[in-house]
Amino acid sequence: MNILISNDDGIDSRGIASLAATLKEIGNVTVVAPRTEQSAVGHAITMKIPLRVTEYYKDSTFFGYAIDGTPADCIKIGIRNIMKKPPDIVFSGINHGSNTAINIIYSGTVSAAREAAIMDIPAIAISVANHEAKHFEYANKIAKELAYLVVRNNLQKGTLLNVNVPDLPEEEIRGVLLTQQGKSKWDDIYEEREDPYGKKYYWLTGDLVEVDNDLITDHFAIKNKYATITPIHFDLTDYKTFETMKSWNIPEYFKNSNKHVK
C-alpha cells in the first residue's frame, strides 16, 4: 500500500512522526508536509508565489519533503510531482488538537484530506483532542485499522473520514463511534490592545458555545471519551434549501426584475 501523509502542524511535529512510524508497518510511506505550522489556514492554496520543496531529515527514522505552503498545497504537489504514482490512501495528522463541529471549516488538517478526496483518493484526517497531545497510541491503531476498512469497504469517492481521538490511554477510551459534524462553534472576541507606538491591534479569542448533546455528533462524543469517525464531503450544495427555494421562482422573478427594488 502506498501512503501519503501530510498535516497542518508542520513536518517537525510529534504527531506526524508518530503516524509515519506506525503506517510504515503496513505500507510505503511518503511524507509531504508544511515546513511551518499552518493551523487554521482552511483550504488555502498557493497560486501567486511558487512552492519550494526541501528534503527534511529529522533523524535516521523520519524523512519527508517540507513545503513552504499550505496543507492542501502539500497534497497537490505530493501527488502531482513528488510521488512516482498516486497513493492508495492519504492521511493527514496526527493533529495536535481536535477538529470537530464548525471548527473543521477552518482546519488545515481536514483540508489536506479533502484535497485528496477531490483527487478521488481515499483520505483520512486524524486528530488527538489536545493541543499538548500526549497519547498517539490509540489514534495510530485506528489509523491502521481504517486503512484496512477503507480499502475493504471501498469508501465512496469524494468522501473523507474525519477522525478524532481523546488524548487518553486506550483503556480509558470508551470506544469508537460513527458520527456526524456537530454544531458547536466559537463565540469570537477580538481583544483590543495597544502596541508600543500607541496603535491599536486586535487578537482573536473567544468562548466555545456548546450546543451538541448527542453522541451522534463528533463534538459531544469526544467530550465523552469516545473516538469518532465522521464521513465528510465537498458537495456544499444545501439540497434542502434548494428544494425550498424552488418556490422563489427565481427564473420568472428575474424576468421582471427591478420591479421590487427601486
Add this chain to the structure above:
Amino acid sequence: MNILISNDDGIDSRGIASLAATLKEIGNVTVVAPRTEQSAVGHAITMKIPLRVTEYYKDSTFFGYAIDGTPADCIKIGIRNIMKKPPDIVFSGINHGSNTAINIIYSGTVSAAREAAIMDIPAIAISVANHEAKHFEYANKIAKELAYLVVRNNLQKGTLLNVNVPDLPEEEIRGVLLTQQGKSKWDDIYEEREDPYGKKYYWLTGDLVEVDNDLITDHFAIKNKYATITPIHFDLTDYKTFETMKSWNIPEYFKNSNKHVK
C-alpha cells in the same frame, strides 16, 4: 437595512466599489475588506498574529475598513468590533472571476459569506465570471433583488447564496437559474522552474476538467450565459455515506481491533 460588504480581491478592487455604490441605494453600507488580494485563501483565519484595522478612503464616495487578514477575518472583526450592531445581511464581492463547482472550496469570496452564515446572518457571495470583469451592472441588479428576496423568504439560517453572473451586458444574459454546485475541477500541474541560483521551484497551473453538462449545475449554466444562484451550507457530513458506513459496524469492529492488521 444594515449591510456589511467584504470580498477577497482586496478593498481597492473595482468590484467591491461597484457593489457598495449599488447597495447604498437600499441600506446603510459598511465595508470591511482585506487590505490586499486574498484569492484562494479559502476559509483561513488569523489567530497567531493580531489584526490591524486601517480606515480606507478611495475617493469621496467610497469609505471602508481595510484589514491585514483574510476574508473570513474581515467578517468576524467587522461584525464583532466594527459595526455597532450585527448586519441584516452580508455580501461578499463582486468578485472578479467565477466561483463555481469545486473551485468554491478554495474561494475567499465564498468563505467570507460562509463566515457570516456561521454567525446566523443571511449572506450572499457574488462573482462576475471573468478575472478582467467589465460588466457589474446585472450582478448589482441581482444583488439588490436578492437582498429583498432573502429577507422576504426568510432564507434558512446557516445557508448562504453563491451567485455567479456572466461578464456580459444584461441583454445578452439568458436569465437567472437556481443551481447546484458542479463537479468540474482543475487537473493540477506544477511547472518546474529554476531560480537564478540554480534551485528548483514549482508553480501551480493546470487544465480545467469540464464534467458538468446540465443547466442544473452552476458551472454549466454560467458557461451557457445564465446567471446562477446556488444555496450552500457548512454542514459537511456526508449523510449518504454515513448510512452506508453503518454496515461497517464501527463500534463492534474496534472492540476487537488489532485483529485484522498485524
